Structure formats: C-alpha cells, structure tokens
Amino acid sequence: MQTKIASGEIAKDKTPGAAAVGPRNLLEVRDLSVSFSGRAGEVLVVDGVSLSVRSGQTVALVGESGCGKSVTALSIMRLIPQPPGRVVSGRILFFDSTSSDKDCVVANGDAEVATDLLQLDAEAMRRIRGNRIAIVFQEPMSSLNPVFSAGDQVAEAIELHQGLSRRRAWEAAVAMLQKVGIPDPAERACDYPHQMSGGMRQRVMIAMALACQPSLLIADEPTTALDVTTQLGILNLLRGFQRESGMSVLLITHDLAVVAESADYVYVMYAGRIVEHAPVETLFANPSHPYTQALLRCVPTIHDDASSKRRLSVIPGNVPDPGDWPTGCRFHVRCSLTRDRAGTSRRATVAIGPDVALRRCVEAYDAEPSGLPHLQQIAPNHHVACWECESTQHINRVAAAAP
C-alpha cells in the first residue's frame, strides 16, 4: 500500500524522531506501539517510538536489556509473533526508489510515495523482507539451520529472492562467502554451522543478509557474542559493504564503544520509549538525558588505568518490566538527579517551586496527566525527553558533568 507524503514534511524535520541531517529518509518509524498478551493481560513493551534512518547512514539504537530494541526491529521486519504480540498503533514508512516491487516505487516533485510496511499483505512483505530489508540476529546458531550447509543456506536466500537457478545460486553463494572473508569458500560452503567458529557463523549470516543487496540492514547485536578482534572484523566488513553499496544500517546494540565507532546518528531507548536522539558527535559531547549520561559513565575509556581517578559506575537497579513501569518518568527510580536531590522519600520532599520539574518526574503532573516527559528539542537536531531538560540550569549542569 502506498502512502503519499509531502516531501517538505520530511526535509523540515517535522516528524518526531527524525534525524535531520544528510540525505533523505529511507525508513521512518512513526509512533510505534507494540504489546504482548500474557497472564497479566495485554502489556505495552514499545510505547510510541519514532525514529528515522537516512540513506547510507548507520543509525544506532541503544539501551539496556529489555528496553524494546529487538521488538522495534522485529516490528519493522513484521516478524512479531501475533499472537501474543500486537502492533497497537504506528506507521513504518519505507522509501525505497531502487525496489522493483511495484508498491515501493518512489515518486518525485513535491510528493514522495512510501510503503507503510504495516499495511502490506503477507506476500508483498515477503518480497521486501530479505530482499530490500534484511536482518542479522545476535545469535547465529539460533538463526542458521543446523541441518543445512552454510552454502545451501546462502544459496537458498539468493534463489528465493533473485530467482536464479540452483547452480547459479550456489556459485553466487560461494562468491558471497568469499566476500565476507570466509577462507576457502568453495570448501567451507559445504560445512554445517556446528563446524564453524562463532565469527564465521556470523559472517555466514551477514552473507545471507547481504546476498540480495538490501537497501536497509538491521543488525541486532551482531557482535555481542564475539571477541573484540572478531567484532572489529565484522564491523569493518559491514562498513565496507555500506561504502560499496550505499546501504543504510540500523545497528542495535548496548555497546556504546561500537556506537562511537560505527554510527552517524543515535537513538537512546529506555523502557519502551526513545529518551534522547542526536548525531553521534553531539550525543557523546553533550549527553543530556540522565540515562544517556549514566550509560556513558559505564564505558571504560583509554585513560582509565590504575592511576585514573575516574571510577566506572553502574546504573543502580534494572530496567522495569513492561507491566511495572513506574508513574511519571520511567527512569525516575534510577535517576541520579531525583536520588541526589530528594533522597528516598522523593514524594515527600519534592516541593512545588524550584523543584517543580522533579515533582513532575515522579508523579502525574497537571499539565501532563501521564507524567511522561516528551521529546523536546534542546539544541539543533538534539532531542531529549526529560522534565529537567526544560530548564537552562539543567543544561548547564549536564555540560559540567559530561564525561
């Protein structure tokens, strides 16, 4: 299904969550909410997420375990198991001028046509999935089929999406395995996943994903299970492909070192919502949401040695389960600002007046009955969802505390 959208709407960054620099958007997720049903009833796990990926860019989605990163990725691929999952609302707009799929041809002039992936029927979505949008999962062992050889699995992807004969697909698969750095690819193509190292299996997954030259690759923790050297090799491999083909990458990770190394633009996610987004340089130079700051304080730097005075910190507590999101700001239980200023009995000590923002943090506030802070632009192309960020004082404090 096609969706007509005035191009100015995108270029002028009116979309909440739009990354407003560089080339035009390839993907726009708008106000996506996803729930799962269980014994406790239907529970939201992704709550109003908006994000954009521009052509040729690497966009990182970061956050701790359980924040909703993979559910967001699976929603884009339309791979949420339904039931128990359900996309409650939102749009996933895909702008892909290179697609041969008739649903995806992009117009020109002052209007653009996008495909709302959520509206596609199963067959049309199958044509896009693997072909124009591909995904690499964290665990190759659970994604590769143990009873088929690596070559068979890559060839099957090529056969399916490019319509080549089995023999031509096998040749293309061997060439692809060579491209992703598998030594002796003609021989190793006959190996089964259990005969390969973790790094090699991940390369096979990447070969499968990239075989059809997608315009968007979703890489969900592609290197988390790997040692640092192999991790670097995989990231370099992705970068090489990206340079060659102009592909965009949505990189899901909790590793901020990988983000600094690879991303152009970053979205920080906490408890089902985006809490900050900015270009990577801005985010690292001026992290403004207390959660982003806390994540950055957990990252060791090259200057941290035995003589270093900086202590690596941990964020107290855990991401709350979706059914247990607290009132007010979902981060308030762990937020250093509320802890430092109000101690344990926050509600009793936070007063209206200079601390009015803190009162908003912990409970519903008249002006915002849900008590949730919304993303606000605090600097050009830098958005933060934090009541405290509304005050200049806070921005100064953040600047002083930046790691």
Ligand SMILES: Nc1ncnc2c1ncn2[C@@H]1O[C@H](COP(=O)(O)OP(=O)(O)OP(=O)(O)O)[C@@H](O)[C@H]1O
């Ligand atoms: N199939 C499912 N059924 C029920 N709940 C689910 C299902 N898949 C995910 N969830 C819940 O959705 C929430 C978000 O999960 P998600 O996998 O997106 O987290 P994540 O940010 O990717 O974490 P991680 O870094 O550990 O991969 C979690 O609370 C999880 O338990």
Ligand code: SF4
């Ligand atoms: S809104 Fe309040 S509790 Fe939430 S991150 Fe900002 S200061 Fe902390």
Ligand SMILES: [Mg+2]
């Ligand atoms: Mg995940």
